[in-house]
Amino acid sequence: MKTPVDFLEEMMTIALGEHHMSLFINEFNRAKKMETKNKLENQIFFGKVSEIIGFEKTVELLKESKQAIEEI
Numbered sequence: 001m002k003t004p005v006d007f008l009e010e011m012m013t014i015a016l017g018e019h020h021m022s023l024f025i026n027e028f029n030r031a032k033k034m035e036t037k038n039k040l041e042n043q044i045f046f047g048k049v050s051e052i053i054g055f056e057k058t059v060e061l062l063k064e065s066k067q068a069i070e071e072i
Contacts, residue, residue: 005031 002010009028013021050058
């Protein structure tokens with residue numbers, strides 16, 4: 001599954017071509033590192049919350065959060 005950063009990199013490569021894309025590679029790599037760090041933070045947070053309040057309650061809260069976001 002492609003991440004948003006992977007998708008953007010692919011679209012920019014198609015639009016700009018390899019030569020111009022090389023100008024943006026450093027920023028893409030930085031964005032990928034940020035994305036990886038964010039995923040890890042979320043996984044650790046989910047694990048800690050699940051440990052404290054229980055898996056079922058954590059999943060319930062996650063579902064409620066997703067519903068709230070969809071309503072925006």
